[in-house]
Amino acid sequence: MAESKVNGIIKSLNILEDDLESLTGKVGDMKKQLSMKSQTEIDNLLEKTREMATKEAEVMINTSKEKATTESAKIAQEGEAKLSEIKSNIDANFDEAVKHVVSTVLKA
Secondary structure, X not given: OXXXXXXHHHHHHHXXXXXXXXXXXXXXXXXXXXXXXXXXXXXXXXXXXXXXXXXXXXXXXXXXXXXXXXXHHHHHHHHHHHHHHHHHHHHHHHHHHHHHHHHHHHHO
């Protein structure tokens, strides 16, 4: 009778061992699934982050482009004003400059 109890205990332990191995296998499968889901989520978040960064970069580029265009128009306008001023000064002092050159040439 003691031997049948021992056999019963051994059978119970074997069943527990089989259950433990089964659970270990299931846990391993769950780890793989969790790892795959995590990697998928990481990939999705990375793609979303790239899209957001691209959009932000485009906004920054467009803003910089508009600012540069405005600044270049301002510089061109200032250049035109300076050129007009120089032309005006040349026109205003042309006769005197010619007289000065002729005077200098005749003295030499």
